[in-house]
Structure formats: C-alpha cells, structure tokens
Amino acid sequence: MAPPAKTSKRHAAKTTKKAPTVKKTRPNVGGRPRDAKMVYYFGKTKAEATSDMKQLVGGKGANLSEMTSIGLPVPPGFTITTETCAKYYEGGKRLPHGLMNEVHQNMSLVAKEMGREFGSKDNPLLVSVRSGAAVSMPGMMDTILNLGLNDEAVEGLANVTGNRRFAYDAYRRLINMFGDVVMGVGHEVFEKAFDKIKIKYEAKTDNDVPEHGIVELAEAYKTVYRKAVGDEFPQNPSKQLELAIEAVFKSWNADRAISYRRLSGITGLTGTAVNIQAMVYGNMGDDSGTGVAFTRNPSTGENKFYGEFLINAQGEDVVAGIRTPQPVEEMPKWNAKVHDQLLKIKGTLEAHYTEMQDIEFTIERNKLFMLQTRTGKRTGAAAVRIACDMVREKLISEEDALLRIPAADLIQLLLPSFDEKSKPKNSVLTRGLPASPGAAVGKPAFTAEEAVERSHNEAVILVRKETSPEDVDGMHSAVGILTSTGGMTSHAAVVARGWGKCCVAGAGEVHIDAKKGTFTVGGKTFKRTDTISIDGSTGEVMSGAIPTVEPKLSGDFAKIMRWADKYRTLLVRTNADTPEDSRRAREFGAQGIGLCRTEHMFFEGERILAMREMILAETKEAREAALDKLLPFQRDDFIGIFTAMKGLPVTIRLLDPPLHEFLPHEPATIKEVAKVLGVPAKKVEQRVAQLHELNPMLGHRGCRLAVTYPEILVMQVRAIVEAMINCQHNKIKAMPEIMIPLVGVAKELGMLRKLVEQTIHDVRAENDIKSALNIKIGTMIEVPRAAITADQVAEHADFFSFGTNDLTQMTFGYSRDDSATFLPEYVGQEILPADPFQQLDEGGVGELVKMAIEKGRDANDLLKIGVCGEHGGDPSSVHFCHAAGLDYVSCSPFRVPIARLAAAQAALMHDR
C-alpha cells in the first residue's frame, strides 16, 4: 500500500495505521550512515527522540521521549535503535562495535539525573530493560527489571530504601527474570522454590512472606540459577546489562514473536529497539502501586478513564493476569491525589496525541511515574465511537475520524450478536469481564494445541486460567476465549481485542481442570463435547448454543458511513447470489451487484437433477431439453434478485465452474442419480470419469463451456431477459449486466457477445418488445492473457470486472486449494508481504490490473471497470483499486461497509 500521502492533521497518518501494515521506508532513517548514533536519550537533560521516530527507536522509546518532552513524569533512560538490532543479526548475532560504549555514556547521564550509581553498593542505580518495536506486540518481547542488583547492591538498596524485604524481593525478581529471559531457565523451577518458601511460612500470597523469607528466597533462586545454568548468577552489573540487551535482540526472532507477526500480518520491520530506563517501584509498600489504563473505554469507546491498578506490585503483575487488579474508579479511595493527577495526564495526552492512549504507570511512595503511552488498541465499535466523539469534542476533523478507523475492524460491528429474546432461561452460568465484544458459540478446548487441532473440524472456545504469549496460535484458532483470572488488560483481553475476537476474561467462578478436560461452574460440569456460548459484550458465559441476530447500521456507525460516502469516489457493489443476500447488501449500502454467480442456483432439489441430465445428455437436442427444465428456475431466481435490488445494476456471471462439479462422485450417489435419470449407472460413471480433470482450475470451464455448449449460454441469457421483461411488466426496474467469465482471447468474447445479442434479440421479438433493452455485456478479467490483450478484449466489452481471485491464482501459479502447504511459510519468511489471496499483490497482479485498465480504456473509453474478487472487501486492496482508477469494487455483503470506509480513506489519502 502506498504510504499516506497527505493528511490534514499531524497525527492522522499514525493513527490510521491499519494495524498490521508498516511502511517499508523509514521516514527518519533514510540515508543514515550505518555507523550512526545507536542510542537516544530521554530525561531532564535532553529528549532526543520524537513520536514520529518509531521506526528507529520503536513505539515505546519514541513515546517515552515524547512524554518527557511534554513534561510528564517519566523516569530517565535511553533507547537502543532498531537498526542496532538489525546490525546485531547482520553481524552474525554479535553486538555492534561501539554499542556498549554509547550505552555506558548514557548510563552515566541516567545515573547523574537519578543521583545514583550503576553497580554501586551504596545507592545503586537499577534499570529495566525492555523491548519495543515500531509496532506494538503485546507480551511478545522479553523484559528484565531491577537490573544492576547483585549481592552487594541489594544491601545498598535495602539501606537506601530502608526496606530490606523490598530490596531482596527486587533481587529475587531479577534472578528469576534474568534466568528465564536471558538464560532460558524455566519460570516454573523458580515458582517451585517460591512455593516451598510460602509453605514454610504458611503464606497465602507473595506479600504474606516475611522479610527473612524473601531473603531466603533470593538465596534459593541463586541456587536454582546455578543448578540450571551451571554458573553463578552474574554479579557484574555491566555484564548483566550486556547479556540483557542481547536477550532482547534475540527475542525478536523467538518462535512466538515470529508467530505473532505472522498471525497479525506484521512485516517490513528490521528489529526491536531496547529501552533502558531507571527503575521506579510500585512494590515499595502500600503507598506504592502500579497500573495500566486507557484514556477511554477500549471496548465500547465511552469517554471515561478506564483501567486497573494493583497496590504494592510491579507492572508485570497487572499484565500477566496473575492477580486480579482493582478498577481505577476505586483509586480515589486509596490515593485521590494520584487519581487526579492521572485524569489530568489523560487530558494532556489526548490533547497532545489527539488519540485514545493506552498507558502504564507506577506510583512509588505516592509519586506517580509514567512508564508508557501508546495509541490504544480498541474494538471496532470503540474505534467508531471514539472517532465520532472526538469530532464532537472538536479534537479532530471528520476526515481524521474517517482516517483513523481501521476499516477492517468494522467487521466486528457486523457480526451477529446474541438474541436477547430467544435466550433460554437459566442459560447464563456466570458473568466475567466483557473483555472483547462478540458472540461465540463452540465447544471448550483446554490447551492452545488442542484448540488448533480441533478447530479444523469444529468451533472451539479456548478455556484457560490465563493465557500467555505461547498460546497465540490456539487463541487465533478459537472462535472465542474464556479465562478464569486476569482483568480487562490481561494478555487474553488485549490480544483478543486486537484481533476483534470475542473474549470473556476473569470469570472467577469458572473452575478449570485442564488435565481432565472439564470445567465446572455453578455446580455444572462441561466437557469437550458440550457446547457453550460466551458474550464478549456482556461477559456472560452460557450453556448451549444461543441464537444470534443480525446487526444494524445505526448511530455512530451510520454517521461514519455517511461521512465515508461524502468523501469516497469509488462505488461499492456486492457479490450476492440470492434475493436475501441482495437485500442485506442494499441495507449495508451496496450500490448494485458486482458479481451474481449463477452456478449456486443449480444445486437445489430438482435443479441439480435437470443439471445432471443436461451434462449427461449426448446430443445438443437432449441438452436443450434438460436446459428447458432449468430455465424457469433461473428466471425466477433473477426476478427475485432484480426485485430485491430495486433498479440497481446486477452483474450476472454466466456459468463458470467445470461441469464435473455438478456430478455425483460417490458410487452410492451415482447409482441414485442414474436411477432417477433412468440411465445406467455405468453411463454416469463414465461421464464423471470423462469430465475428470487433472487441473480443473485450468480446465474446461468459464466461457470455454459456452464455446463448446452454446445452448447453456442461450438458456441463461434467455432467463435473464425474460426475468427483466417480467419485472418491467410489474413496474419493477431491472438492470441486468451480463458477464462472460474466463475470457483469454478477444475472439471468444466477440463470438459469445454475438450469441448473447442474438438471444436478447430473439426473446425481445418473442415478447413483442419494441424498445431496446439496456443490457450491458462485459467480461471478467481473470486470465493473465485477457489483461495483456485488454485492448482487443475491450472492443467487445461494455465493462471489465477483475476476478482477482483467479487472476491471482494464474499470475502466481498458485492454486488456492493447494497453496496452504507453502504460503504460510512464504509469508513467514517474508518472501511475500501477505497472503495474495487476502491482500491484492500490487507488484504482480496489480501490474496486470493497471495494464488492463490502461489498454482497455485506450481502446474503449466508455468501458466501466470494477473488481469482484474477494479483494474488493480488503481495505489495502480497495486503496489500490482507488489509485488504479477503477469505477467500483464489489465484495460480500458484510464487507460492504468496510469497502465504503476504505474507499473514503483512499480518497482522503490519495487525492488530497
């Protein structure tokens, strides 16, 4: 996708990032020498980075620096650039020469600002080391806290804070995290040691363990470390720092990070930045705490400060979902001053960024520190509401509002929700937190692996105590996620919202026995075979499959759509084959049908029989007799669709798939069909075998059928024209457009067009219609050769419609049915930026599209051009279509609103 060219406000581009897409060119990086500055400082002395330098210093680093600049309380620190990470990999996983020098210079600055000294046994400077790529990847990258502690410094920390328990707790956390993240020692071995201590001191929670227990624990952790690593925990703080930086770099290519990038479609990044920042402590006692919050509700969009905090805890405790935190509304009871301060910061941040922010903060002994701000992930519904609210609040313009709603996220507003009216009594088992909206119905799966495996055959809901980054594959496979612990900002909640997947979090009454494969709630036990329903908008967990209802376009959503229609120039049509779909698409704003497939119409009841009779016929006459039976069905189908579309254009594609798709393939069905048709089973078998193709995708289909069996085309055209005339008699306007598929040679279209025109003429004559019927005749451009020879094809066409599905298959030589064996690897290894069947391949398929448009319009300047592949509902592809100068896109009914918004965004970004 082309980068946003011009936007009316400074931050518009940033906030319309369409989550996964990242610019390849780094705006502030281009031309930088490879041995340039590797470290950027932020603190009172200076704040070197700004928020538009995310590509270089990562999102977290950029915003820490930016917050520092606008005067918010941020502990000082510095950022190692993403380029340094790239250099690390280029150099065969070695820290670039000179890096540690720069690091130490910046450490000195931090030490000076903090009045502490790194590695000092008196007043030691402790730091956190965190990853931070240009695109936020929640929980994906590793973090180390309290770095700088050793056997001596811990005593210094105890002295200077006057809190020995705290100092040793910090030390044991460092050993644990360092062991886990840097040395790969399993977290569980540390947990085991902790459990022993807790038993010894009869402590229920971590906080119940007394000071000497914690001191003992630190010693126990060192033993665990020594046993697992085969070496002592490093006592040299500089060595700790160096190893930690390297561990962050390494985590960039950890399986789970690669997996997250693949699932989220994130490509084009060079690596992660590393943020090193002076530690502040939320776990210094009951006057300390930590929290995460959104400046508005990320689930509904309501303009209300929204978050959670934990008293006497470090930040990781909130995100990990281990302890269930309190909502920020409760904070005034604990510390009203800090709460006021946070509300003020909310205002400052929103005014500065003109966007809803997701923040992390820590209160150290009643003093507030900001540790992170970033644009907050939100649901589609929240995106719509926030955008509309901010226009009302005069924070942003209408154009900005349109630009910052990820068009694809609208799908969430179009998903069905549970029907309150038909919800059975007593079906609600319990209520958790409404972590991510949606209505999911499925059977419970208790591990991520199980969810992946079973999801191929059935809808599963992943039921877990909590989720962790290792679970992302399973979370992605499930239709919904249910956790028994964790809050609205837990891993499960954040990831689910990011994907627009239904999630109920922290449903504490749900007791899970993962080993047995059951969960119990309110005395009822549910197995893998039981169906449950979860409502991510209410937090309800229900037994059975609750019926759903369709969404409506209303309120803010309708407003966004009206604004979109004001700015877009691209028309949006729909792909619909039934009156029902046609009606729904019109409600969603479709301006016509761009693709009405006729083959689906041949599968029901008597029709499939007549169809099979036609295929089995051995003479043209017998074929025509069978087609005569199909004619009334087809005609009625078209009458239904024309009526539903109320005069909007309806592009009807003539029969496309190979004939064998209509024949039975199982011996039993073959016998049955033979019996009904009164022919020997042998004959049906022979015909099935005869029609078998090695590569049906490249076989006898599309207009090739019309060339060899023109009578099929004649029947279909007759049905269309008769339906049109029938509608006219009933004062219903019908505007059919006849589309001939799979044309590769101009003469094919020329010949078939003549036949269509002749048939129209014949039906007109039979019905004594004097006036001309306005029926456009065109073709799909889906064979590369048609694009290459579009000038010749255009001479016979009133319109082109790009069938980008098949065009992608043939341009790449990928069979959509078979490419799953290698395409994920292609995307994972970044050979391709995205699955070309989801996102139009601009470099290849797009070139053909542009070539065809140019040649086609040169030859025929009245040519109307659209797209009717599934790409018509993909926002980045819609941008391409707009830029390429198409007249319309056509997509499935539920994607019509997405296409409308994407078309507006394209117009705003490309044409201003």
Next chain:
Amino acid sequence: MAPPAKTSKRHAAKTTKKAPTVKKTRPNVGGRPRDAKMVYYFGKTKAEATSDMKQLVGGKGANLSEMTSIGLPVPPGFTITTETCAKYYEGGKRLPHGLMNEVHQNMSLVAKEMGREFGSKDNPLLVSVRSGAAVSMPGMMDTILNLGLNDEAVEGLANVTGNRRFAYDAYRRLINMFGDVVMGVGHEVFEKAFDKIKIKYEAKTDNDVPEHGIVELAEAYKTVYRKAVGDEFPQNPSKQLELAIEAVFKSWNADRAISYRRLSGITGLTGTAVNIQAMVYGNMGDDSGTGVAFTRNPSTGENKFYGEFLINAQGEDVVAGIRTPQPVEEMPKWNAKVHDQLLKIKGTLEAHYTEMQDIEFTIERNKLFMLQTRTGKRTGAAAVRIACDMVREKLISEEDALLRIPAADLIQLLLPSFDEKSKPKNSVLTRGLPASPGAAVGKPAFTAEEAVERSHNEAVILVRKETSPEDVDGMHSAVGILTSTGGMTSHAAVVARGWGKCCVAGAGEVHIDAKKGTFTVGGKTFKRTDTISIDGSTGEVMSGAIPTVEPKLSGDFAKIMRWADKYRTLLVRTNADTPEDSRRAREFGAQGIGLCRTEHMFFEGERILAMREMILAETKEAREAALDKLLPFQRDDFIGIFTAMKGLPVTIRLLDPPLHEFLPHEPATIKEVAKVLGVPAKKVEQRVAQLHELNPMLGHRGCRLAVTYPEILVMQVRAIVEAMINCQHNKIKAMPEIMIPLVGVAKELGMLRKLVEQTIHDVRAENDIKSALNIKIGTMIEVPRAAITADQVAEHADFFSFGTNDLTQMTFGYSRDDSATFLPEYVGQEILPADPFQQLDEGGVGELVKMAIEKGRDANDLLKIGVCGEHGGDPSSVHFCHAAGLDYVSCSPFRVPIARLAAAQAALMHDR
C-alpha cells in the same frame, strides 16, 4: 509471425511459406473497395492476374494466368476471387449482386477465343469449374467438369467431335459430378447404375462399354438424378454454372475442408476462388490422355521429370487413384512429341518460378494443354536436395536455398529408418510405390474411423484400396498408410507427403477385405492384431516389427546445416537429461544443454526408493539421510552429462514436479513400498493423500519445494559441484549452470541463490578448491508474475530461460492435460490461430516474453536469455525468439537441426 521482410530474390518469400502459415494482410488486396472486380480473366486476350495474387485469386487461378502470360498452352478461362466467396458467406450464403453479370461477360470472351458458344447445340462451349484457395488443399475442394452440356448440346458435341461415345461419356460424367457435388447425391448410386450397364455389356472396364451403352448410361444417370433430387437435371447451362459456383463456395466450409485446414494448421484464409476454364479432353480417344507430374522427384528430390499419365482419361482419373497410371518415362513410346514438349515446359517453369513445380496436363488429340502448375509438395529430404541442387544449378542463392526448406520438414530426415542389416529374411511380403518416405511399424486398420479410434492405444497402419478426402482424420492418426491401388500422385501419396507421413501406394498384390478386417498378400493373411512394417522409401511391405536405425547428418543435409550456421545469430541448445541424449544432440549441432531436467533421474531402481524414503521422512534429519543416498546417483548422472557435452554449457534445472508424482498410488504398490521402507502402509497412504493436490500444476512444486525443503536443493547443488570437480580432476571441462524453476517472486530467487552459493562455497572448501568455480545461477521464467516483475528477478539471475510450456498454461489458464476437451474446437473455430502449446502465442505469451526481456535486460545487462519450452523447436516460435532478441533456444535433440535452420531463416528474413 511477422511477414517475410526482405528476401534477396523475388520468389523466396513464396517458397518459404512454412506450409501452414498464411499472411493475414493481403498484399494486393488491401484497400480494395468491397464492390471491386470479382472476376479475373486469362487467355490470349489478356491475363489479368499474376502469381503473387494468390490471396485474391487462389493459387490455381494465379498460376493459370501466369502460365498464360509466359506463353504456355493454357485453355482460356477466368477466376472468381476469394473475396467473392467471403462476400457470399457475409451475405448469408447468397451470390453477390453483379457476380453473374461479370461471369457472363467473361464467358463470352472464352467463347470467342474457343470459337464455341456456351449452351449452343451446335458447337457448345464446355467448361470446368474448380475451387482454388490461396493455399493448396489437395482433393479437398469440389470440381465439376463438362459443364454446359444438356440433352441438346451433347448431340452438338457428338457432331463437332465426331465422337458420340465421348460426348455421352462427358455428359454422364457431368450428371454424376453435378449430382454428387452440387446436389449431394451419393457417388455410389451412380456407380451402381454403371455396374448394371457394365454387366449388361459384359464390360470389364469403363472403356469396354460400347457407345450405345454409354448413351444408355447417361439416360440412367438422369433417372438416378431425378429420383435422388426430386427434380430433373437442369438443362439450362447458365443455371448449371450458377449452381456450380455456389457449390464450390459451399465446399469451403464442408466438414472435410475444415478438417484438413485444422489438421494442416491452415488459418487466415477468407475463402476459395472459383476457376472456370474451357474444357479440353484427355478422353477423346487413344490420341488423348491426361497426366500429373513434378518437375523433380518429390520424394527424393532427384532432378528428373517425374510423373504419371493415363491414356484416354480425364484428369480426375489420375488423382483419384482408381486406375493405376503409367510413369512419364513410358510416354515417348506413346507420343514422343508431347513428351519433348513437356520436358521443355519443365525447364521454362523452373526457370520462371525457380522452384520445383507440380503440374497437371491434358493431351487432346495430340495437343498438349497445361491445366495447373504450383509449387510441388515434397518430402523433407527432397526439399533439402532440391535446394542444394538448385544452388549448384545456379538457379537460386544459398540464402534462397535456406529460406525455401520448411524447417519443420527436416524432422523427416531425422526419423529412424529400417536397419537393412537386422531385417529378417523373407520378411518382405511385396513392394508398392515408395510414395512418402519413412519407416512405419503398426497393426492394420481398415477404415479411417477405426484408425482414429485405435490410434489412442496402439500404432496403426491405415490399409485401404485407395484413400479419399473423407479419410484425412484416419490418415493423420495412422503411423503409416498402405494402399493397394493408386500411383505416386494419388490422394494417399500427395497427402502423406504433405504431412511427411510414411506411405506405400499401389501395392497391387495386397488384397484387402475391409469387412473381414484382413488383408492377404502372397498367400499370407494379416489380421488387426498382426504387426507389419512399411518402408516409404523403398515401397517394401514387411511382416513383423523391423528394427530401425538412427539417421546421420550428412551430404546435402549437412551442407544446409553449415549454411544455416553461417547466417543464424540465435544459438541452439538442447533439452537432454541423459548422456545418450546429450551425445546425440551434440551430433545434431546443439551448442549446449538448455534444459537438463533432474526429476527423471529419480525414477530408476534404488533411486525411486530413496526418493520415496525422503518424501516419507518426518524430520529434516531423516530427509537428509535419504538425500544422502540419492547424492551419489545424481553426481554420477551429472558426470556422465558433462563428459558427453565436452565443455559446452549445461543448464541443470533443480527438482520441479510436486513430490506426489514420486509416490505410488495403487494399493498394491503402496504396500510394496511400505514393506521395502519398513513403514506401515497406512503411513504411505496418508502421505500420498496428504500430498494430493486439486491442481498440481499450480501446487507445491518448483522452487516452492526448495523453500520448504531446502535440503533437497542443497543435495542437488552438491551433486552438481562435486561432479564438476570430479570432471576437472579428469581434465574434462564442465560448465554447469544452475536453474531454479517456477520463480514468481524475486525474493524466492534471492533467497535460494544465496543457499546455492553457500553450498558451492561449502563443497569448494571441503574439496580444497582455491579458485572460484564458474557456475551461473539463473531461473526459469514460467510464471506470469516472474515475467511481470522480471526487473526484480533479474537482480538475482545470471540468466533467464523461458519455460514457455508452463508460461502458456498459466497465461491462458489452460491445463495442457485437460485442454483437449476444448482446444481443437478453439482452433477449428479460429478463436486461436494454432494450438498455443505447439506454436508460441505471440499476442499473449509473447507479450509477456518481450516484457520480461526488456525489464530483465534493463535491470541486468549481462543477463543471458533463452527459451527451453517445446516451442524452442517450432519454426514459427524460433522466428519470434530471434525477433525478440533471445540469445538461444533449446529444444529436444531431434529438433536441433530444425531450430538451426529456422534460426537462419529468421535471421535472413528479419535482419536483411
């Protein structure tokens, strides 16, 4: 194909017509108004057409006029243009307005020159009406003789010739032909009537029937006509003429004509001309006769007048093969003067046309008339010899010689011939005429339909008394043709020579019982299940399958190749996978291997086992273990090929087909394989099912395999490099080029190139090779996307090789395996000019090729570019490759000489 641009001599273009290709633009027709002159006269008064006006007046008409101009004795007449035929069809099968007026004006001129009157009862003018398209189609179009006779005129003819028997014979022939050709009355009903008369008069042959029998016969024919048509035979000569002209027009679209054009690949013609010419008679008695001849031997090329004649017969009798004629050597005994005259005319014609001519003549009462001349069809061997002889005779230049040999016909010189040494004793059953060279082995088929049907499963030889235009499909399907009657110029002989198909004609000792499905020769009876061999160069018919030997490039053939090499700029490589093929291709002049497929190497014995083990492996390690077993085999294969190629470049394509092609598919074989590999059959089954693809053509194959299983690539590259090093140790120069197939995305090639380079580096290091190894790394361009993004692909490639087979499949969306269901119809209906898998589609695939060349060279000016699809051996495609600026073409060993000649022709035609 571009029209011949400049040639050094006037007739060069004409004679290098590459049999089937016809220019679409009509050089002398362009810009003619549609109501222009429809008739061209030839005679003493004027000769309006010249030999370069074939598109307009057809070949026959142009040459009749040309012969008239150079003073040869041609009966006067005129030609109705091919455009008039087109107008006839455009006007809904109606003779164009004004045509008959023009015809009658010209008839008057003929009448005046002949001193006779059309329709006169005293001295009637009789005419022949013949078809004549721009390209000769032997026996395809209908002819009517003696037109103008009726019940009165026949008496006039009897009087003026003083030969009543002759007059009535002419009349009965007219009724027969008119009934057959114009009215569709079956020839056999007339034959039956004739048989009755013959029995009545105890006549053995037609000539034995006495005069009154013939008069009686004419009456009987009229009755036959009346019964069949339901109307009297038309007595009005003008009406006869009009109906006859229309019948010729209609015959243009008769099934057999369409079929012949399709089989011969003739396209781009608008219709047939009609030639109307004063009759002369070869059946006026024993001083009359008729004959056909070639100015040189069309089978061997020997410069000797070569033909046949029949005394007291009409022309059709010779061609139809009903009576076996005498060779022209016998003519001096009958009429030395006419024989001398013919020899003189041979000289005149060859000097005028500088080409071997195929003539028809008639002697009416000792007076010679020329009825036809045209460039004679000849075998490939004859074409080579005639071209070389004519250079020696200083009739033409070396360049002309090259230009006039249809390159594709060289295949005939490269076909195996029977091995005289290993021919079993007594295997020769009889000897017929050596009508068309070649060695055919097969089982007899007795009807055309049978030949078509059985040819799908076995090699058949069509054994017929004679062949007729209705038999062309069967003749085409058969590997050879054997007839028991007819001469060297019979239908079977002429058609077979045109196609380069083996034919033995007039083997009179062969007695055929088509009903029984047997033939008897020398007392032995042969059934459909018996194998016979026929030698078209000697005329021998043999029992059993005679062994064959390979051809040599020697004599005139070698001379032509030397000349070709002098003029061509395109290099010619070969597609070869074995040392044997490589050696043969070098003998045929290949300048390297352009495509060495490696997959064929995995099918023999132990290899396929190791291959299957590799495919069944579940881990990379197990896969590598299996690959280690394959390595020595591959290495030895390459050593063999490098040794055979003696330092010429060898382009090796890495594994291309999908893996399932190597797995067993039958339950029994699956069991066997499972047993040998020591795995459960279930596992093999599962893997087979897992690897099954819906569209394998577009599946997991080519470099996609190397991306997902890089270890396969590593093994293959290792084998190549180790083989190269091994050869170097043995002082054998090896020049491998590594070709990565099916690239569609530049990054694929970039990534795999690195892996290839790494492997080369590793093997060099292991073998302690200090100097760099010169190994080019390139790719096939066979996916449309690779052509579209060729600039990006070229950055990673030392060479491109167009895989035009797959490129054609994907550009058209045609599966080569499945397209037989519609492609013949596409060619038949002229939607496509030719099967694009045989002849490169310039408009679509060619555009992609040109785009890729331009983009590729722009990005990388050292890029070497070739073609290695089967098009590399197709002359018209070679012309395209030359014009497109390719460096080389690569084709199968046997097509190498064809490509060398075609490349020279391309250079001569395009660059001068």
